[in-house]
Amino acid sequence: MRRNIKEFNIREFAINNIVPIIFIVLCIICIPLAGYSGQYLVSQIITRIMRNSFLVLSLLIPIMAGMGLNFGMTLGAMAGQIGIIFITAWNVVGIPGLLLAAIIATPIAVLLGWFCGKMLNMAKGREMITSYMISFFMNGVYQLVVLYGMGPVIPIESDQVILPRGYGVRNTIDLINVRQSIDTFWQISIGGINIPILTIIFIALLCVVIIWFRKTKLGQDMRAVGQDMEVAREAGIKVERTRILAIVISTVFAAYGMIIYLSNMGTLNTYNSHSQIGMFSIAALLVGGASVSKASIKNVFLGIILFHLMFILTPQAGMKLMGQAQIGEYFRVFVSYGVITLALVLYEIRTRREKAESAKQLAGLQKEGAKA
């Protein structure tokens, strides 16, 4: 009997953590194939944690409020990019430039988040596909603003940013002036690996904010709304407003995350930096073992490490194995999408299984009754 319970638990554990387990296995297979040195991998992973964790952390709050994976975080990324475009055009450099970008991005992100939240309140029960479509729709609006509005309508004069035709922003903008300014501001080197202290402080600060947020009244309300909107409403919690706030906060954090991301990358692809960000961030979070309804800071970091390990390894592994780096590149795209699909499907199946439990209980009761 005892043994049975133990076996059952292991199986349950494996089912509940299938995504991280797949990734660990995948990485273990790929590490020798790719043949990178440990030092290289560690330094790469650190760079990528610094680059992406802010973005991924921004996803946590809507999950807490029961709104699922916020595909609309792309909206925040757009706001962050607009901030970056402005400071580049104005030639404001270094950390002051990034701070200014964040200040510019904040009201835009709040506005976009509010719009997104409003929309999602109109589509309860299918938040995810709706937030996904919002990101597509707003992508169009963003293109309109950036490609046609900037120059004639929004006064920006800078050959660095504006296309020679006089309006519209260039395809790629070199962010040389803000590039890694946070990372290099205060950096220590351990065993040949550079560790950017200031970035770590920022990320740690956000983690603390999220932990603190969970303890606030608003955080408690969000958890309540996430579990059962009707019960929360009966208790007098303003459900709609709480949900909008969750999205607004997420969008603003995503905007800051995007600024950190871009400053680390050093170039801005005006028209597509943001579009895949949501997908990759969500995939990273899911790889860390999060689900549609539950995610923690632990998931974020584990997810980024595993996901990026795969990200770094697969092209090289593909090269060694098949002679084509491209295979590895496509493979990691496949894995990213696949992980999201798998996580969504598993979540649905699990919810369903829980519903079927009560029937089993009844049948059991009947059997017991028959015996007695």
Place this chain on the structure above:
Amino acid sequence: MEKVKELLRSFGLPRLIIAGFLLLLFIVAPFVEINVGASLSDTLARFGMNSIMVLAMVPMIHSGCGLNFGLPLGIISGLLGATLSIETGVTGPLSFILAILYSTPFALILGWGYGQLLNRVKGSEMMIATYVGFSSVAFMSIMWLILPYSSPTMVWGYSGSGLRTTISTDGFYSHVLKDFLQINIGTLSISFGEILFFAIFAFIIWAFLHTKTGTAMTAVGSNPIFARASGINVNKQRTLSVMMSTWLGALGILCYQQGYGFIQLYQGPMYMAMPAVSAILIGGASVNKASIANVIIGTILYQGIVTMTPSVMNNLIHTDMSEVLRIIVSNGMILYALTRKTGASR
């Protein structure tokens, strides 16, 4: 007055705006020196190319599986059929028939699996469908690189392996339908071949919906609990509808390729579901109701806007904003359908 209002409501405000906008474009067109006849034939040509993919939305909407964001899966079956047909070296119209034949088993098998998956995730089909589509595109991107194709028209010249990103259908089935029964009246040229091809499949779907099974499928979409209480195997009906949608998606892409002249591999199919989805929504469908009329009206309106805006815009303000406008209109339409209360009567 009440009746007019009622009519307006049933027609839907966004649809009215889009139709009005298109009408405006046609009115403005002659004044900015645009040949209306050519524009019309362009619209019709695009209708012929895209209509079957829009038609592919109908079965799944009918069975309550929602909008088929997983259309890329059908497109991939079509691509497999197309590449296999070219690989055999058969040329001319026969290669088109061969492509259809080859893609059919893939479409049915993939559609069956896809249907099984969707049955397990009732209620959030659309999100999962989107990602099924995306993952399959990424997976096939790998496959296009490693599958042992050898036809020199398709593989990369320098490495001798892996398929090209775009493959010309010239000499195979390029324009087989387009040039069939083409009639030219002045600047207006209409290809009845494509329209006939669409009409055949539209008729088949229409007829199917009038049979016993089709009725059951509609009932499943209308109220799955009612259908179950009436002894219908809901999952079976849904799977059938998904298989039909996937197969039509495969046909749709073949039809598109013959008109366009190229096969687009790799990331090509990624976002092809979006135009089809928004076209049927513009045509008046909702998340769980659609008809053949919706398909026809929607495709004409959507393609009309796609063809007319660039030329009119360009001649009018010397700026081509059409691509951006298209993104806003089509995704805005999907968003509208998703956030409408009536869309979720279940």
Place this chain on the structure above:
Amino acid sequence: MPLLEMQNVSKEYNGNPVLKDVSFKLKQGEVLGLVGENGAGKSTLMNILFGMDVIHQTGGYGGKVLIDGKEVKFASPLDALKAGIGMVHQEFSLLPGFTAAENILLNREPENKNVLSLVFGPRTNTIDRKELQKKAIDAITKLGVTLDPDMLVSEMPVGHKQFTEISREISKSSIRLLVLDEPTAVLSEKEAEMLLKAIRNLSAQGISVIFITHRLQEILDVCNKVIVMRDGRIINELDAASTSIQEMARLMVGREVSAGRAKEKAEERPLSDKIVLSIKNLWVDMPGETVKDVNLEVHQGEFLGIGGLAGQGKIGIPNGIMGLYPAGGSVKLNGQEIQLNNPRACLDASLAFVSEDRRGVGLLLDESLEWNVAFTAMQTQNRFLKQYLGGLIKWRDQEAIKEITDQYINELQIKCTSSKQRAKELSGGNQQKICLAKAFALQPKLLFVSEPTRGIDIGAKALVLQALKRYNRENGVTIVMISSELEELRQCCDRIAIVTDGAISGILPASTPSEDFGILMVGKTGKEAK
């Protein structure tokens, strides 16, 4: 001065009086038992007390509600809460992922002020966990039950959930009157005892309680006085110390037999010996209507009624047999075992079912009446189809469908513009008739009808019942009708089975006096009656 007083309260819904001239007084610390059948007006009375939206939307109420001798008119339940009235509903309103303490103080959490809240608003104050814990424990102690404040609701036994709900109400500092709506329905005996003790505790602390229940023994145990309601009236106000279960049960269901009604009574008919349907050890997992162990035999050609109070499982029986909810056990039709959990098998065996959930299960709201009537018959029996190519193509036969629909529209007097009208545009009564037509079109051997008169007006009610009766008498079809209204069952049925706690507690001929049914309904046969 009484804490609560109602003076001549009355209420109508669309011209139907549901409450007539209700007056009573409740003193501080008193426990008042409120009993009555479903639909006797208990919930309407409570809705009025709480100022629920339904009341305002349907034209308010007549009479006066006084608290401390002053007239009050609550605009919303929140106002009632402010005045110190709390209610614990039958359905739990708890968050499964929160602890008992968190649930008890939901949205009333004690907060620690911090600087950020000045910028971002008071919702960024952190929650004072210690204080929260303390307040929760205070409430639990006040109630006098054992409840771990740190336990997650999802891991609690049902009883503890109930205690959490009650604790939440009494944690509100102003609470003076607590309304408990069937709090013991879901509890085990031991838990129920604890709850009754808790009620006495509250009463001792000066909190008044209105206790709504169907378990009459409990009324005797804790209440000071009992109000029995029937048909929207207070039939009697009894002193709990000097009444008995029998008396209450009689008052609850007993009706003055008026001359008009007597005529409607079903005529006595000899019962056929042949058993059509035999049910053994049936369990059904239908939320809110769980069937635990039902054994029942239905005779050829009879009109069997199944009654019982809401939530006892009577509705679960047909839903389980027809495969709409997971079920187990054995069901035999004419000696042939019927496969459970398979609606098709039941339909193929010539069973038919008119569901109580018209809009959810019974109809295709977005489709035409024709589809609604003919669909099931078309799918299961291949009727209304034209066959081409040797049956390969089965084409919908529009004419045949229209014909049968028009036939039923005439027969059942369905009010509609045409047979093409969409089902959702019809009124409730006409929708119900469409559901009947759908079932009749199946030409079943045995028909289950569940709550056929729920939510439809009186005129339509009579028509529906007549149609069923006629169908039974003229076509010889066995009908099993489930209804919450005993009177309705007595009008049509030959025998009536009463379901209590997921099992049949007794079957009596329809002519049996209604008091006997009342006893069957409320008592766990014998045990509580003794």
Place this chain on the structure above:
Amino acid sequence: MSDNKKSIKDIFNLSFYVRLGVIVVVILLAVFLYCFGKQHTVYIDNRTTEIDGVSYRALDWAEVSIDGMDAAEYSPRTRREATVMRQKHTIHVIYEDEDFNQFEVEGEFSIPLNETRVVLSLPAFVAGLGEDKFITEFIPMAQLLGLSTGQESSAEEQITEEEMFGDITMDF
């Protein structure tokens, strides 16, 4: 209903003022960051120039340092650039005239806030002209001569559909 109406006191409470204060502080911070972080390119120009009809001859030799940064030598017709942040700067010039007499001049100048690139004319500065005279807006040569930059025709970038939806193989 009366609860829903907020009195004026409720709106103008402490929280309101704090919020207002925070917004003002953030805006001020933004302005400060803009001034502080804006990078300007100063082209230090040592060539003969004519201002208000007066001609100033290029210095024969000069050593210039801005904000105490490394000094650079200038002969006539030299132009060097210095990138600086903020508006106010000091300039330290050591120069020789025809007679090899060394002079040392130190001065302050401030760059107009919205100018990204300015030209500082050494002869004019040394001659002791006003700030608005020796600092002028930088106008690219090509634009000055009315030529097309050539960049224009080649670099007309087309934004295609793929770019609008993003490249799936991008790094993250």
